[in-house]
Amino acid sequence: MAKIAFIGLGVMGYPMAGHLAAAGHETTVYNRTGAKAEAWKNEHGGHTAPTPREAAEGADVVFSCVGNDDDVRSVVFGDDGVLAGMRTGATLVDHTTASAELARELSAGAGEKGIAFLDAPVSGGQAGAEKGILTVMVGGEQVRFDAVRPVMAAYGRTITLMGPVGSGQLAKMMNQICIAGLVQGLAEAIAFGQNAGLDIGTVIGAISKGAAGSWQMENRHETMSAGRYDFGFAVEWMRKDLGICLAEAKRNGSSLPVTALIDQFYGEVEAMGGKRWDTSSLLARLKR
């Protein structure tokens, strides 16, 4: 069993750190809002620490799962950041969905101190984190991946090394780009079908196994048909991720015309009061 630090107890991090503790790892947590760390300790045992640095002291592996690039920087760098506390030879794993540039920046900063780094964004949402069946997309060196993979198995079902540092983030970007176009197509189809007087469930039942079929169709058509969006992966998080995709596309010379358009559509959904609505709420702006 390993000595672990986990930084960031949000909707993803809280259950992920819980799975690590349940698997028998000695786990110390840090969270910006201390009360949540105390709640976690009461539920799962383990330890809390007042700063990321103190959480990271003596750890074999330090995990971070926070909000955005700047949030990651604030818990990794500086006098109270994890790099100030980590020992040489330990590994830092960032589960935050962030830019590939940040991953390379973290890897360089860690490398200066003899610390290894893996970028490892996840997909599967809150439900996947709670059930411990996340998909983990990893960038970094094979030998470090092999060493940390058994630890991540506490909450990951599919754990894949995608290539060098940054590749985990780039793979997650591919995931989000696919979802954007796909959900918009599904939303246009459902709005069209409702305007045409079709029974959406009957149509989806017939077409969902064929060329139009998707996870989103299977898992979202009922809530979309009912206009329910009070759950799932929030629009404001999706916009953060699409912003990362669009910035990276600009760097690597990719054209993402529909992804860019859908980022704008999500902006309209936010203006409708939908910041916290599920990603499938693209349908809402078609039904105004």
Added chain:
Amino acid sequence: MAKIAFIGLGVMGYPMAGHLAAAGHETTVYNRTGAKAEAWKNEHGGHTAPTPREAAEGADVVFSCVGNDDDVRSVVFGDDGVLAGMRTGATLVDHTTASAELARELSAGAGEKGIAFLDAPVSGGQAGAEKGILTVMVGGEQVRFDAVRPVMAAYGRTITLMGPVGSGQLAKMMNQICIAGLVQGLAEAIAFGQNAGLDIGTVIGAISKGAAGSWQMENRHETMSAGRYDFGFAVEWMRKDLGICLAEAKRNGSSLPVTALIDQFYGEVEAMGGKRWDTSSLLARLKR
């Protein structure tokens, strides 16, 4: 067993009519190019007729599967059309992907002669037609649907009544609208991933069971990654279908912004020489 006429022996109609003959139905075929009808008769037995009218004489069920709205009109109406030959009480089933308006026009024309009508576009492509596992989306009356369904089972695996006349076409439009947005999202993701230096197969292997997953991802990512489009559902057919979707959306007040944009993108693919390329060739215009 029923007495059948089948009008239109294209890539879909040829094998569909073959399955009807193989199931034991007495099948008479008509095709604009007579040589194809002769080839079909040599392969499957049955009969050929020199006009749609003569093929339809005495039939219990007449199927049509031709190109577009005007092609359907030309084999249904007029002195040599099937309605001139069909007996009262028979059923006309149109498998062409066409407009819902045409379905209502055909139903009215058939009704005047005491002939029932079902619109019944299919999905599953040439492979689905050859294997006899098509999805059939039907509009019309329940009693006629129930009567003809066992005949269509010769080539259909999922056969669903979607509602009154026109509903089969409207359901097929939902299918095509879903595909348009979905394939573009997948194409943007693959182009992005290639520009980022990712191994596309590795990424897709990790994400294909999750929220980004789709039939298109599972079945097209390898050919898309390789830039192979010489198979499948052709761009020019997709544009015909999207044209039908956009016209119907204008009538029923639906907004299809991404579907409309992707119709334009397919126009660019056509201009690149891709009229006959598979629908997944949206990737080609991102890689110029």
